[in-house]
Amino acid sequence: MSAPLLDARSVTMRFGGVVALRDVCVAQMAGETLGMIGPNGSGKTTFVNVITGHLAPTSGAVDFAGRPLLGRKPHRIADAGLTRTYQAVRVFRELTVRDNIATALVDAEAPLARAEVDEAIGWLALGGRLDAVAGGLTLYEQRRLELLMRLVQRPKLIMLDEPVGGLSSVEVRAMIGLLAELKSRCSVFVIEHTMKVIRELADRVVVLLAGEKIADGPPAEILTDQRVIEKYLGSADA
Amino acid sequence: MIDRILASRQSQLALFALLAFAVPLLLSGNRYFAFIAGITLVHVLWASGMNLLYGYTGLMPLMFAGIAGISSYLVVGLTSIGWSFWLAMPVGALAASLVGVVLGLPALRLKGFYFTLCSLVIQTVITLAFVYFVNLTNGDTGISQIPLPTLPGGASLHGLPYDLVLAALAVIGVFVLIRLVDSGFGRRLIAVREDDELAETLGIGVTRQKLTAFFVGSLYAGIGGAFYTPYVGFISPRSFDVLISLNVWLMVAFGGRGTIWGPVIGAVLLAPVPFLLQDYYMIKDVVYGLLIIGVIVLLPAGIVGGLVRRPKPDPEIVPATVGEGAR
Amino acid sequence: MSDATLIILLSTLTTGLMLGVIFSLVAVGVTIIYGSIWMPNAANGQFFLLASLFVWSATVSFGLHPAFAALLVIGASVPLSYLLEATLVRRFYDVPNRNISYFVLTLGITQILAGIFSITYGVWSDQFQIPPIVAGVTMIGPFPIANNRLAAMLIAGALLAALFALLRYHKYGRALRAVFQNRDAAALRGVDVRGIYRMSFVLGNAVVFAGGVLFACAYSFDLTVAWTMAITAFAIMIIGGPGSVLGALVIGIVFGFTQAIVSIFASPTVAAFSYLGAMLVILLFKPSGLFAR
Numbered sequence A: 001m002s003a004p005l006l007d008a009r010s011v012t013m014r015f016g017g018v019v020a021l022r023d024v025c026v027a028q029m030a031g032e033t034l035g036m037i038g039p040n041g042s043g044k045t046t047f048v049n050v051i052t053g054h055l056a057p058t059s060g061a062v063d064f065a066g067r068p069l070l071g072r073k074p075h076r077i078a079d080a081g082l083t084r085t086y087q088a089v090r091v092f093r094e095l096t097v098r099d100n101i102a103t104a105l106v107d108a109e110a111p112l113a114r115a116e117v118d119e120a121i122g123w124l125a126l127g128g129r130l131d132a133v134a135g136g137l138t139l140y141e142q143r144r145l146e147l148l149m150r151l152v153q154r155p156k157l158i159m160l161d162e163p164v165g166g167l168s169s170v171e172v173r174a175m176i177g178l179l180a181e182l183k184s185r186c187s188v189f190v191i192e193h194t195m196k197v198i199r200e201l202a203d204r205v206v207v208l209l210a211g212e213k214i215a216d217g218p219p220a221e222i223l224t225d226q227r228v229i230e231k232y233l234g235s236a237d238a
Numbered sequence B: 001m002i003d004r005i006l007a008s009r010q011s012q013l014a015l016f017a018l019l020a021f022a023v024p025l026l027l028s029g030n031r032y033f034a035f036i037a038g039i040t041l042v043h044v045l046w047a048s049g050m051n052l053l054y055g056y057t058g059l060m061p062l063m064f065a066g067i068a069g070i071s072s073y074l075v076v077g078l079t080s081i082g083w084s085f086w087l088a089m090p091v092g093a094l095a096a097s098l099v100g101v102v103l104g105l106p107a108l109r110l111k112g113f114y115f116t117l118c119s120l121v122i123q124t125v126i127t128l129a130f131v132y133f134v135n136l137t138n139g140d141t142g143i144s145q146i147p148l149p150t151l152p153g154g155a156s157l158h159g160l161p162y163d164l165v166l167a168a169l170a171v172i173g174v175f176v177l178i179r180l181v182d183s184g185f186g187r188r189l190i191a192v193r194e195d196d197e198l199a200e201t202l203g204i205g206v207t208r209q210k211l212t213a214f215f216v217g218s219l220y221a222g223i224g225g226a227f228y229t230p231y232v233g234f235i236s237p238r239s240f241d242v243l244i245s246l247n248v249w250l251m252v253a254f255g256g257r258g259t260i261w262g263p264v265i266g267a268v269l270l271a272p273v274p275f276l277l278q279d280y281y282m283i284k285d286v287v288y289g290l291l292i293i294g295v296i297v298l299l300p301a302g303i304v305g306g307l308v309r310r311p312k313p314d315p316e317i318v319p320a321t322v323g324e325g326a327r
Numbered sequence C: 001m002s003d004a005t006l007i008i009l010l011s012t013l014t015t016g017l018m019l020g021v022i023f024s025l026v027a028v029g030v031t032i033i034y035g036s037i038w039m040p041n042a043a044n045g046q047f048f049l050l051a052s053l054f055v056w057s058a059t060v061s062f063g064l065h066p067a068f069a070a071l072l073v074i075g076a077s078v079p080l081s082y083l084l085e086a087t088l089v090r091r092f093y094d095v096p097n098r099n100i101s102y103f104v105l106t107l108g109i110t111q112i113l114a115g116i117f118s119i120t121y122g123v124w125s126d127q128f129q130i131p132p133i134v135a136g137v138t139m140i141g142p143f144p145i146a147n148n149r150l151a152a153m154l155i156a157g158a159l160l161a162a163l164f165a166l167l168r169y170h171k172y173g174r175a176l177r178a179v180f181q182n183r184d185a186a187a188l189r190g191v192d193v194r195g196i197y198r199m200s201f202v203l204g205n206a207v208v209f210a211g212g213v214l215f216a217c218a219y220s221f222d223l224t225v226a227w228t229m230a231i232t233a234f235a236i237m238i239i240g241g242p243g244s245v246l247g248a249l250v251i252g253i254v255f256g257f258t259q260a261i262v263s264i265f266a267s268p269t270v271a272a273f274s275y276l277g278a279m280l281v282i283l284l285f286k287p288s289g290l291f292a293r
Helices: A042-049 A072-077 A099-108 A114-123 A139-151 A169-182 A195-201 A226-233 B003-026 B031-056 B066-082 B086-108 B110-130 B159-182 B186-193 B196-201 B208-233 B244-254 B261-270 B277-296 B302-307 C003-037 C042-062 C068-086 C096-118 C147-169 C171-181 C183-188 C193-218 C225-240 C246-267 C266-284
Strands: A006-015 A018-028 A033-037 A059-064 A082-084 A157-161 A186-191 A204-209 A213-219 C135-138 C142-145
Touching: A006 A042, A006 C042, A018 A033, A018 A042, A018 A213, A033 A195, A042 A059, A042 A082, A042 A186, A042 C246, A059 A195, A072 A082, A072 B196, A082 A213, A099 A114, A099 A139, A099 B186, A114 A139, A114 A157, A139 A157, A139 A169, A157 C225, A169 A186, A169 B086, A186 A195, A204 B277, A204 C246, A213 A226, A226 C246, B003 B159, B031 B208, B031 B244, B066 B086, B066 B110, B066 B244, B066 C225, B086 B110, B086 B208, B110 B244, B110 C266, B159 B186, B159 B208, B159 C171, B186 B196, B186 B208, B196 B208, B196 C147, B196 C225, B244 B277, B244 C096, B261 B302, B277 C003, B277 C096, C003 C042, C003 C142, C003 C147, C003 C171, C003 C193, C003 C246, C042 C068, C042 C096, C042 C193, C042 C225, C068 C193, C096 C225, C135 C147, C142 C147, C147 C171, C147 C193, C147 C225, C147 C246, C171 C193, C183 C193, C225 C246, C225 C266, C246 C266
Parallel strands: A033 A186, A033 A204, A082 A157, A157 A186
Antiparallel strands: A006 A018, A006 A059, A204 A213, C135 C142
16 A cells, blocks of 8 residues: 555644644545534634645644655745645636636746646636636635636646535535546545535545544445534534 | 636736837837836836835835945946946945845834834935935935946947836836736745734744845835936935935825736826925925825725725734734 | 933833824824724824814914813814815725725825915924913922823723723624624624714724823924824834724733833934834734734
């Protein structure tokens, strides 16, 4: 068995006296889709912030593609092929879609070729909106643009923070379809509250509770695990 | 399509160059008007440098005039100990831009208002230093009778030739800005201005971009300061105080930040104002104050920016908490 | 302890306290406005001077009793604030990054007021002094202190205490603090956010005016006090933590004593330098300030 693509070992993050992450170990294989669930405030976004270099953890180690990540600046981590999206959608709102894409390409380590970019634009159905200002797009379009801006950088792993947040049920279904296809383009790590996303996409699920990993396994197993149901699903929408 | 824009920018630049050289020629009969044109051309250069920082990088550096002043005082000092202006000028300008990079370091940690406040503090310290180091700067009295640059052959650069040198500087300044902005560098700066965290996530080295912008912007300030000084023949701490920074900022904001021609137009319209008000010198500050308020309230995108429609900002992304501007 | 040492000590103590309460007062006014509206009022020094000069005019030119003039000027700040709020301030309540817009706007106001003062008051006099509210001198041991200064100090202290109580216990104070913390959450809880904005602008300016008035009653002053006060108040606000009334209070007093002590050995410029330096350090290393909530 080969080494994992992402290997986070004993990651601990303290803010003053508050422990946001305690000894969290998460490994993800290349090609695998890993889901992460947990109640609000359980440390999911903090985990992504640590991995992508936006926060320096109190202790622990993170390897990506066999090389240590900790201490590297976010833009260096992006260069290494690890990228992320944000819980609240984030695009350059004042720029056109075309300029957003161009900005994503400007410092990409291994950018897609022209034709591949066009193909990706077509896949995400943004071809008709290239000259629109990103801030004027619908939320669903902005989510797709966000995805596109990562894809043109040819990432090895993309970490999605609640990719269907705020979408209508029709859009959620469409987005799940896109994410299922995304799996053939790169490895996917996904934080979600919507169980449907996790159930349909994830090969494996990690459950965080109050900063600690309490379960790790295939969705079918985890989502029926008594502890998880009690701690989390019992109080949330299953 | 990009080629078409470039082509049209080229023709715009040609038109500007034509005007920049023609105006001093046409005004050469009247030294006073030609002098106003020369000062305006220096301000075109300054406004372009400020535009790179404020318009494209999104930082409002109120120590801009201080940096120009450092270059200016250095050039005066070096020429007084026997250096040629043509050697002192690049040395002074380069030194000033290195200082600009050092003073820009806070920008790596601070954004928005906090950076601006910090730059105001720095400007105040620079001004106090100009006043305080009397044996270098002659304090509040200032330095007068600054010698003109000498040309090969011993003649001094003055009158129309000096005006034309300033015109060339302004044209080169705008040309370089166009090239920078149209390059990947410009795209990175805009990304930093719009959302620096997102820029970083997309692989853009924000720190390096900001420092480079500070170097280039300060170089504009420094070169402008170096050429301004012998042209005017007199400098004092007041020549480079925070009001001057604010005036250059106003040219950028009034004309349209983040556009090439807005700040140029702003400089052309505003730089002559003090001369027009010379007989009413006392109300100059009041006029500038009213202009600042007018721009902020009525023309937040400037004259040129107002023509290009911008999308309405989404009120939901307004940071509501105190201290949000700092990282 | 010799009398001379005692006098120096007592003089430093009273000067420090006097300057401290004035600094605190102005900084509290500035921080109330920043904390709620997110408006860094660069013109606070000019507002301070405006109040001082108006009191001077009312007493010296129009012959009013200084106490009456003081109340009149503080009262006049209310309609002035309403006017400014309605014409300029209100426009930016929903602008993103409005603090920088406000900063530039108030720099513009600063330039206008400074220009007006220099072509009016600046032409009339260099130094301004108003007749004392109360006459006489009180002896503290061997040290004489003018009753007038003592009164100004006590009034400033009382005002600070009243402000603190208002913000802590009154309904308005609680609403104001809710807006400080999170304006959206406050709006959801039924707080009239815009009303609070307007109130804090009016209150903050009234406090700054009160500072100017009390300063004018206690000391003679010139036009440069506007610039010094603007820097000092900003430095206090940044160091104490923008929006923190307690921070403004504590750091204001600290600054007052710093100034009093530094003035014994060096020029007040050194004090100004030290404020700028301290502000720079805080900006760079702890921009949320020492008393951040």
